[in-house]
Amino acid sequence: MMSEYWAAVYERLQNDYDFLKLLCNDTSNSELLKWITPNKLLQLKCARFIKKGKIVSKSGLVDELVKHSANEPALRRIILFNWIENNHLTMKFLDANVDEKIADELNSGKFGNIQKIEILSKIDPREGAGKIYSKYFELHEKPSSAEAGPEICDTRTEGGAAKNTETSELRIKQLEQALDSVKKDNKELKESLELRVKEVAKLSGKIAEQTECLNEWQQQSEQLRAKLGELNAKLEFETKAACESTDLFDNEQSLIINDLRVYSDSLKTEVANLKQALANRDASVARLEKENTELKDIAKTESGYNNTIANLQAKLAEFEKNDSSDMIAGQLVSKQLFLSLSKEPVVLPEGFTQKTGLVFDEFALLYVDENGVPLKIESLERNIKKEIIGIIKSEQGSFFLETEDDKFQVMVPISAKFIGRPVRGVLLPEAESRVEGVYRVDSLESEMTTPQAAGRRAKSSKPALRKEKDVIFNGEKVLIVGGDRVGHEYEQTLASHGLEVVWRSGFESIKDLRGGLSSYKAVAVIVKQLSHTLLREIILAAEKSGVQIIFCAKRGVSGVLGCLKENLSSCK
Known part of the structure; x- marks a missing residue:
């Protein structure tokens, strides 16, 4: 919302179309195109002054833009305040005292060229500043209309030096736009982080309140326990006294004992309720602490993203400082x-x-x-892109890399042979000219039996089965993961071929194996019956231990034996 100061300035100048032309002529071509592109009607009116995304006649385009703004107060407001925001150095003159010192600084060019000072003189509402502007324009000749708004010509008709200059300016403007976008994103992320911090502080306050309540409950519980102990002692005393009393007092003592027992039972019930309340409070505290930890993790992630943005800003700043030819x-x-x-x-x-x-x-x-x-x-995206592991799926003619928690579209052409197979993918985030997706796919089955070898085995399957009993291994220890339907048959059948086999379900946790797989010669993965989470964990564990990984497309005993025969490095 405009302040009263700028509202008065805008009210005074909004219908001064010559002033609006001065503003437009002193505005960059890229900013003018930003105003025109979203407005379809204005875009049609200015089409004759734009060629291949470049302004070929700035004066004509400015005239049409100002003419169109007569019916759009919002556009006039954009023209004025965009100039004010992009000329911070010139606008500093409005904050200075009107004296001879500031007049000398104005004449020296500290606050910009004569075009900017002419615009500033119309904006400045101070009465005492008029003399300074008059004296300035006496010493400096006002620019002609051609100087105020030079037309942009097609660089293909000019010499090589002009073309290089325009190309450099274009690159600098593009980098400025990219930097502004990064700054805006950084600001939004900082605001989000501040909200998260406030939420964490609020939760911490709730935890403190709950802790205070718990202390009060604990004190009450101790008091009740002490009272219960007193009552139990009194009950024991009364019971003993009742046993020693005469028959005349038996009935009366029985009534007293019963009352005490009832009272004791009620106290026990109350204590049990208090214990349950304490247990519920402990559960609430644990939940709040978990939420607090999650919020801290989110804050750390956002902080890391801020560092990434800062690195990109540094790269852009370095690019701006260097010669564009390097x-x-x-x-x-x-x-x-x-x-x-x-x-x-x-x-x-x-x-x-x-x-x-x-x-x-x-x-x-x-x-x-x-x-x-x-x-x-x-x-420039080394810290932004991610490497993910999953299975390739096909949906409605497109390929997707599906992980345990999400799926991402594959944006590069790949072969249909990847469908249903584990792969590594490189995920790039959404950018101005790019959608989020997987832009590189590498198969995890590089050691898997090739289709040609599988075809050759299929043609001669019967002879191969007859010779399986002759396959000799050297007692290698192999871990087989997956293939749950026939999993228990691997150990017995493959043992007759000289292998020591340990089989694990494709849906069972491998926490007990995270200590290392160094005792195994190889890990055979049955890819068709295996959870995605276990696939990632077993690959990381095998790579950490330096153990060979063999991917088997078939789960049958014969298929797994053939796969091990072809791929196990020490097989004879």
Whole structure:
């Protein structure tokens, strides 16, 4: 909402269309295009002044824009306040005292060129500032309309120097826009983090209140226990006295004992209720502590994301400081094609990105020499992209990488042979020109039997079965995971071929195996009967222990034996 100060300024200048033209002429082309693009009617009116996304006649476009703003007060407000927000240095003059010192600083150009001072003189509501502006314009000649709003011509008709200048300016503006976007995201994340911190503080207050209540309950419980002890002692005393009394007092003593017992039972019931209340309170405290821990973890995650944004900002700042001829920001389109932010393609040498770990559509910085020859390429998303493990699924003609908790669309072409098989994928987040998805897929079955070898075994299945008894292993110890329908048959059948087999269900926890798998020669994974969570855990455990992993597509005993025969490294 506008303050009273700026509301008065806007009310005074909103119908001064010559003033609005000055503002538009002193506004960057990219900002003008931002105002025009969302407005379909305005876009049609200004189409003749725009060619291939660039302004070819700024003066004509400004005239049409100001003319259109006569019917749109919101557009006039955008024109004025956008200029004010983008000219902080010039606007500082409004905060200075009107004296000779500030007049000298104005004449020295500290607050901007004559175009900006002319706009400032119309905005400034101070009566005493008029003399300073008059004296300034006597010393400086006002710009002509051509100087105030130079037209932008097609760079293809100008010399190489003009083209390079415009390209550099475009790249700088694009980086400024990207930096503004990152700053905005960072601000939103900080606000979200502050809300999370407030929630944590609120929960901590609740925990303190609950703790205070618990202490009070504990004190009451101790008091009741003490009272119960006194009553029990009194009951024992009265019972003993009743046994020793005469028959005349038997009835009276019995009544007293019964009353005491009833009272004692009621106290025991009350104590039991208090214990239950304490147990409920402990459960509530445990739940609140768990929520507190989760909120702290979220805060840490958001803090890590803020660090990632800060790293990107540092990269952008470094790019702005360096000569644009040394570094180019953009996306990797293919193994030999890099597209800059200004949509200029750069052809990369063969094998240039082979060992970089970059994936298609990943944002990166390309370093080039003075002749434009690529030297090296560096990722801008190293800390943002994620590596995930899951199974490839096909849905309505598209491929998805499905994990235990979620699924992500595969954005690069892959073979249908990946369907139903475990893979590693590289997940890139959503960006301005990219949707969230998996942009690289690597099979985890690199050691698995090839389709050609499987086909050869299928053609000669009967001879192979006859010779299975002749397969000789050297007593290797193998862990088989999955294949629950026939799992128990692996140990007995494969033992006759010289293997020591330990079988585990594909849906059973492997916590007892996390200590290491070094005692096993290999781990055989039956991929068709295995949970995704167990698949990730067994792969990590095997890699940590340096144990060979063998993926078996078939779960039958013969199929698993053939797979082990082909892939077990020490098999004869």
